[in-house]
Amino acid sequence: MLGLAPDAASAKAGGKVAEPAKWGDAGCDGEAVWGECQGSGKSAYRACAELAEPAFRCSCPSRKFPCKHVLGLLLLWSDGAVGAGARPEWVREWLEQRRQRAEKAQEKKAVTAAKVKDPKTAEARERQVAAGVADLDQWLRDQVAHGLAQAEKAPYRLWDDAARRLVDAKAGALAGQVRSLAAVPRQPGWPGRLLEEYALLRLLVTAYGRDDLPGPLRETVRARIGFTQGQDEVLAEGQRVRDRWCVIGSRDTAQDQLTTRRVWLRARSGRPALVLSFGAPGRPLDASLVVGTELDAELAFYPGAQPLRALVAERYGQAVPGVPDGTSVQGFLDEHAAAVAADPWLDRLPAVLEQVRLARDEQGLWAVDGDEQSLPLRLADPWRLLAVSGGQPVTLAGEWTRQGLRALAAWHADEGAVIL
């Protein structure tokens, strides 16, 4: 429950508020929980939470969200200290308002979707991007013609300038990839890495120029160049998959005044999915998917040759605790090979390894499966994973990147789901 807290201080304060004595008229039903908390002010604060999403509301002036009252209320509720009861008027009103707002948003979406995009604007953008991509192609060839050796001493400006021209050309995703390359020549083994990155960029540039690609691959290429798709479009047209989805890991990264939360899912059928959410630093991110739970839901996938990114379109019932099904190391490598074959630019894929034990050498921690196959792990702090495993086999979930498997969560018979 405390995973919902926006920061540690709120979690702490929430714990303090979770005293049955502080609450009056608390109650719950299948959809919501509510109560009135005596705060420092004259009138009691009215806090309530809708359990399905979850969504919160409190009449206190705190700018934290959810505030300590809501957290305290939910803690009480999860301890079973809130009895069932009939909704008071203010809770009914709020839920009604939410429903109306959701309906309005639906209508609005329908209106926007109905608005046909101006073909002239789109055409102009295509021209701009095409010019930028051609420019990048020339830049890439220049780098290789003059030799990569100069990159070792080159200032960051070399990549920044190229990236800025791509931003001007409205190829944002491509610009981000180029900018991130500036760090490569500072790493060991950089010549191979840099050539690999340049080669894959050239592949992307070439692919963009071709109009005989299959539809999904064409979408993958366009997404990696910087053509974005609106959520409404994805919800309306994206491929829908209903399954039981296990939430296997979540990771927040902050860059350029934007925090990105990557939540990885894995279906009982073995299909992976990625739900992204964004927020300004310090603002709460979407907390509706909780690691270690399983939910029956329909996901709408963004189009692509190896569709990963998705939106939760429809939920069926509440999330329950669930252990994901995993694979062996070889099983994961096969999945990875198939995914790279479909999308050669793929840089991340979720992995769930079953029955792996941990090994340690000078380089760090490894996950070793029953067939003695191993994968290197990347963990800032290996101790929690070590402590939970106790040298015994665990189910381990993480995000596979070229540097190794970043472990995100582990499941153990005694300990349950543990976020790493």
Place this chain on the structure above:
Amino acid sequence: MNAWNEHVSAALLGTERRPAPRLPEAPAEDGDAAGRLLDQAAVLAVRRRAGLRPPRCAAGPIAPAPPEELPVVPAPAAARLARILAGEQIRVLPEWLDAAAAHGYRVPARLLPDLLEKGRSDRMLRPSIARSAGRRGVWLALQNTDWAYLVGAGDDPGGGEEVWQTGTRNQRVAYLSALRGSDPAKAREALKETWSKEPAPDRTAFLATFAQGLSPDDEEFLEAALEDRGKDVRQLASDLLARLPGSAYGRRMAIRARACLRAESRPVVTSTARNRRQTWILVEPPHAHDEDLARDGVPFHPSGSFAPGARAGGPVGTRAAWLREILARTPLSTWTDLFGLPPMEIVCLPVADAADTDGRSTRDVHIGWARAALGQRDVPWARALLKGGVMVDEPEALADLLAVLPADERDTAAAGLIRWVEGQPELLRVLERVPGPWRGELADAVVAVLTAAADRPTHRHEHTLLQLGRLADQSLAPEAAPRLEALAHRLDPASAAAPVLADLIETLRFRSDMIKELSL
């Protein structure tokens, strides 16, 4: 050189200087060399990534932790521990750990790293961690040198007799102290064998285990240790001998003590009682310090002989300090034999200085006895000193004596002491020395002090309340919370006492919930 490496070296030099290698599957038409190099590299790179074979780990899997004997704490207790470790009410951590261990639980594995990290910077926490971390805790500590303190820190050093030969100092101390509990003679023999080869700090640590199972059989060994090269070893040996009943050391001290204290019968000078006589204790502190006294653990400058006395005015002085040390090391049976009276009556006897009568010697005698009662764990003497109404200006020394009393007398005696010092600055120093949880009469006395302080809005009472609140929140039994709530309810919410009481009540409630969760 494989195809990929050829491409990398060509790219490093630049296609202007070195022609790009050609892959057999590349199309024949020849564009620019740089473009072709990149295209071919893309084919190879995707091939390499799809056919990835991760490197093999050189080491085998980590050996599994030994199976646990104790169950993990119930889920609500685990959730609370996570909150405590995150910083909420962090001061209750030792109590949580001890309560969990007392109820036969262990800490959940996922919280062990945070817990062991806390023990790294806080030595006082380590015994509690050792009791509650389970076998997984030791297993984890073996993987991280930062947490090595836990290895061998518990009651069970692990391993058999070879630990004594090969273990770390901590492990060897744990082994020896376990052996002192079951077979003191065997432990003594084991130590004797290696004694001359151990460095002085180790000798001190090992000798300290003799506090367990101390018996006259140890006397010979301890007497020999009085000649040790290590100063700490000598001091420890003399302290242990002073606790040993019927020893030669005790007889030596008794001779010195009886030279300082003697009984004298004096007539009672009142108008009503004629011919009645009263026993006085006449005190004459030692005039000189000698080698033998130093050998028996009384240094020329005993600790505290220069410390300014709190209210007695100035330092104690070396002669008085020698007297205190000698009395502290003399068997208390010396005095019951000398005066032929029970301890309760002895402590009430009037004391006079043989040379002059400034009354200072009364303090010295009583403090000496109090230290002796503490060292020799003598219940009748401790009871007498606490109840006798003597030593009124040494409440801290009395508070130390509470530990000697049987558990069922402690609360009442402590409550008496609290009422005695209420309103004085010593109150807090006395309470600091009374271990929690404070229950029964003691809790009543503390609540009464809190009530009195809360009702008086002077600056001094506010200060007392604040300090007392900080002590009471960890030591007062949580059952006192409802009474404090009633007090807080009655109080003006704007008064300075209100937030202090609110914090205190909150902590008590937190501890109460914590104990309930662990008693499931």
